[in-house]
Amino acid sequence: MDIASIRAILLSIFLFVSVFSQAQSSINTFLKPSDTLNKPRRTGVYIGESVALGATLIGLNQLWYKDYPKSSFHFINDNNQWLQMDKLGHLYSTYHLGRVGAEMLHWSGASKNEQLIYGSTLGLGFLTVVEVFDGFSQEWGASSGDIIANVSGTALYVSQELLWKEQRITPKFSFHQTKFASQRPETLGASFNEEILKDYNGQTYWFSFNVHSFTKDRFVPKWLNLAIGYGGEGMLYGKDAEAIQNSVFQNPYRQFYLSLDVDLTKITTKSQFLKTLFSVFNTIKIPAPTLQYDEYNGLKAHFIYF
Numbered sequence: 001m002d003i004a005s006i007r008a009i010l011l012s013i014f015l016f017v018s019v020f021s022q023a024q025s026s027i028n029t030f031l032k033p034s035d036t037l038n039k040p041r042r043t044g045v046y047i048g049e050s051v052a053l054g055a056t057l058i059g060l061n062q063l064w065y066k067d068y069p070k071s072s073f074h075f076i077n078d079n080n081q082w083l084q085m086d087k088l089g090h091l092y093s094t095y096h097l098g099r100v101g102a103e104m105l106h107w108s109g110a111s112k113n114e115q116l117i118y119g120s121t122l123g124l125g126f127l128t129v130v131e132v133f134d135g136f137s138q139e140w141g142a143s144s145g146d147i148i149a150n151v152s153g154t155a156l157y158v159s160q161e162l163l164w165k166e167q168r169i170t171p172k173f174s175f176h177q178t179k180f181a182s183q184r185p186e187t188l189g190a191s192f193n194e195e196i197l198k199d200y201n202g203q204t205y206w207f208s209f210n211v212h213s214f215t216k217d218r219f220v221p222k223w224l225n226l227a228i229g230y231g232g233e234g235m236l237y238g239k240d241a242e243a244i245q246n247s248v249f250q251n252p253y254r255q256f257y258l259s260l261d262v263d264l265t266k267i268t269t270k271s272q273f274l275k276t277l278f279s280v281f282n283t284i285k286i287p288a289p290t291l292q293y294d295e296y297n298g299l300k301a302h303f304i305y306f
Contacts, residue, residue: 031108031272032108041108049101053126073132076141081238083252083285085200087093087149087231090127090203094153096283097123099167102157103279116158120306124154168213170263171286172206172227174306175199181189184236204231207286223266227285229257235296259290 034041079087088104101122102115110119120175126152135142153171160167179203181188189195195202212220234252237243243250264278 006214023096028272031107031276033107037109037111042105042110045104045108045176049104049122052186053122057126057129057133060130060253065133065137068137070136071138073135074141075135077145078141078143078238079145082200082235083254084145085147085203085205085232086203088171088205089203090146090149091153091156092173092253094123094127094150095157095171096153098154098157102161112161116161119261120157120161124150165214166213170208170210170225172208172283174206174259174285174287175227176202176205176306178202178233180234180236188236198273200233201233201235204229204255204257204285206230206257206259206261208263208285210263210266212266222268223263225261225263226259227259227261229255229285229290231255231257253296255292255294257290257292257305259285260288262286 068214071156074231100118102119105115105119128147131146134140134146154218156169156171157167160169175196176294177192177195178199178203181190181195181199185194187198188201189198207231208225208228210222211217212222232252232254234250236248236250237246240250240252242258264282265275267276267278269278285306290302292300292302292305294300
């Protein structure tokens with residue numbers, strides 16, 4: 001390789017780094033929360049959320065509810081189905097949608113009260129409308145258990161902000177594929193993407209506790225978490241009676257987990273881009289050594305569990 005080629009390569013690298021640095025600087029400036037109320041930002045947040053959630057609800061109605069007959073509004077009792085995994089999914093969803101709503105208003109410089117009243121209730125409002133859709137559908141019905149779980153997710157976020165002014169306990173999610181989805185793909189998912197949402201056997205919901213926030217011990221890393229998880233296995237149908245009606249024997253059982261985790265939002269960085277990225281991925285439990293307990297296998301250790 002001659003000197004001219006080396007110079008050309010070095011120049012290309014220099015230009016790339018320069019452009020990337022400028023782009024990152026612009027992104028960081030944009031993502032940095034405003035110190036005072038920025039009305040255009042706040043207006044953009046409210047309009048953006050309204051459009052996004054409105055479009056999602058319209059799409060959900062067209063894709064999911066349109067082909068099923070309507071009925072008068074009614075409730076159903078589904079609290080004994082799927083080992084309550086679906087209820088934890090509701091709690092998890094309302095918590096993180098509310099957290100995003102509050103963080104977006106924080107980015108706009110809105111007051112703390114506005115963040116809690118209008119931001120943290122984003123998930124609760126959205127899933128309440130979904131519950132109304134269910135209530136008017138003959139196929140389903142509104143669920144009191146879902147409503148309680150939705151309120152609990154929002155309450156978990158708001159109560160921590162009021163009590164500690166920080167989130168010390170974070171709901172998280174992990175998933176692994178199981179043998180059950182292939183046995184009933186129409187309900188548990190026919191592809192990996194569907195299985196993540198539908199196969200409760202592979203889902204684990206966690207409450208991840210930030211150790212330093214509780215102990216204030218300077219020797220404990222600020223990002224270190226201890227996570228308690230809950231899952232279930234052996235489910236082809238929501239409840240045993242439904243399985244028996246379809247000539248299927250199932251043996252659902254609960255699983256409990258204890259594991260290490262990382263609070264990505266506690267990792268120190270000056271990059272607003274990385275802070276935003278960490279906030280997004282802090283919804284997921286990282287793979288880590290884990291202890292599992294259930295009534296059939298007893299105590300079991302996983303070198304890495306996800």
